[in-house]
Amino acid sequence: MQTKVTLIGAGSVVFAQNLISDLLQFEEFSEIHICLMDIDPERLKVAEVMTQKIIAKLGVPATASATIDRTEAVRGANYVICTIQVGGYKPGTVIDFEIPKKYGLKQTIADTLGIGGIFRALRTIPKLIDIARDIETVGAPDCLFLNYTNPMAMNCMAVDKAVGIPMVGLCHSVQGTSEQLSNYLGLDHADVSYKVAGINHMAFFLEFKHRGQDAYPLLFKKLEDSRFKKDKVRFEMMRRLGYFVTESSEHQAEYTPYFIHHGQDVIDQFEIPIDEYIRRCESNIDTWIQTEKDLLESDGEITIKPQTHEYGSYIIHSIETGKPRVIYGNVPNTGLVTNLPERCCVELPVLVDKSGLQPTFIGKLPPQLAAICRSNINPQELTVEAALTGKREHIYHAAMADPHTAATLPLDKIWAMCDELIEAHSKEGYFPKFTNSIRNTSRGF
Structure with missing residues (x-):
């Protein structure tokens, strides 16, 4: 039977192009069926043209279809990949930035934690639960849900609690940061090995080795090098915690209470880009317009890049062929990290083969790392509670528990x-x- 891979949110054309070309460059997947789904017919049309061009360029007998009907897209699928953004840049992201700014709350990315992450989750979780229920009812047996949509931990935690289907959350921060660290130290990434664990965007390199030798002393030497001025927030956090975190300095600055709300001098000192995601979105819109124009031209050529480091295609390949791989995935904490809450969403090494996903046991994180992870897990859990119970008061509780929001604003x-x-x-x-709830209280009527 033909393997069916469904991509929900296919209108994210640049990301979709990478995922689809990654898949079709595996010889074993030359005959798969790719189903594209998006709520925007115009973007869906571009994604379909792009996919057909990839198939033609690679000269493979794969097939593709496109639909705006989510249930039909999921029907019979062996794998469902999700890349949706509920509310989009406008109005969703713009609201998440502009209203907090009125209250003096500055943000950088606002898609994972903080007030922006909380409200993105509350918009997104109901849609992901709908997708998961479709997978449960009309997907192929053992259909795997591969989620790329942020806020990763909150989304995955909510789907696990509400539906409980096979699912993994995927991010590129672990492999991306390992490449960055190799570049900072002038090391060949092929000679580097590492072990990472924690939560999404707040996972830590517990080990970072070069040819089997601990490379952390080389990283700490960078703190003494006055000429080295990159990734200032993350290197400062490494100085204080002893371990390097997986997500960027602009992200890290808004997950903790140590930087943004202490004033412009600190923002300048650590080169924190306030409103960075707004600038990226505006740039992406310009790129999208040009990409759409290029793809829709009848004679427009498409470039097939080498396979990226995104895990999605490798997971599917390992399950279908039995080739074992280790990826980093976001999964429920079923006693895997013993000093983080049960069934919170943790990011750690996952073995993938014919048997599916097999998360690895980590044990205890260093206590300071577990503590800072828990400071992020608290608002995650409260946001999920709000989304699943419909209780408005838990939205306020999640905002109260968020480290950056709590450090910036009084309760009123x-x-x-x-x-x-x-x-x-x-x-x-x-x-x-x-x-x-009763105004200005957390009491329901």
């Missing part, structure tokens, strides 16, 4: 900001219904 401002965000997103039609 946190409440007012959340009220304004709820109202703005609700007007746009992207926000689920929540039970009312």
Whole structure:
């Protein structure tokens, strides 16, 4: 039977192009069926043209289809890859930045934690649960849900609690950071090995080795090199915690209370790019317009790049062929990290082969790493509780527990900001219904 891979959110054309070309460059997948789904017919059309061009360029007998019907896209699928963004750049992301800014809350990326991450999760979780229920009811037996949509930990935790299908959350921060560290030290990445564990975007290199030797002393030497001025937030966190974190300095600055809210001098000292995601989105829109034009031209040539380091295609290849691989995935904590909460979402090494996903046991993280992870897990759990129970008060509780928000705003401002965000997103039609609570309290009627 032909293997069916469904891509939901196929309108993210550049990312979709990488995933599809990654898959089709495996000889064993030359005859797979790729189903594209997006709610935007215009973007879906571009994605379909792109996919057909990739198939033609590679000269493989793979087939492709496109639909705006999510249930039909999932029907019979062996693998469902999700790359959706509920609310999009406008209005979703813009609201997540502009309203907090009125209250004096500055953000950099706002897609994983912080007030932006909380509200992105509340918009996104209901849609992911719908996808998961489709997989449960009409997907092929043992269909695997591969999620790329942020906020990763909150999304995966919610789907696990609400539906519980086979699922893995995928990010490129582990392999991307390992390459960055190799470059910083002038090492050949092929000679580097590492062991990482924690939570998404707050996982740590427990080991970083070059040809079997500990390379951490080389990283700490960079702290003494006045000429080295890269990744200032992450290197400062390494100085204080003893381990290097997986996600970028701009992300790390808004996951902790140590940087942004201490004023412009600290922001300048650590070169923290406030509103960075807004700039990236604007740039991506320009890129999208040109990409759309290029792809829709009848004689437009498509370039097939070498396979990327995204894990999605490798997971599918390992399950289908039995070739064993170790990837880094986001999975429920079933006693894997013993000093983090049970069934929170953890990121760690996962063996993949014909038997599927087999997460590895880590044991205890160093206590300071477990503590800083828990500071992020607290708002994650409260956000998921809000999404799954529909209790409005837990939205405020999640914001109260967020390290950056709590360090910046007093309680009345946190409440007012959340009220304004709820109202703005609700007007746009992207926000689920929540039970009312007595104004300025966490008590329900």
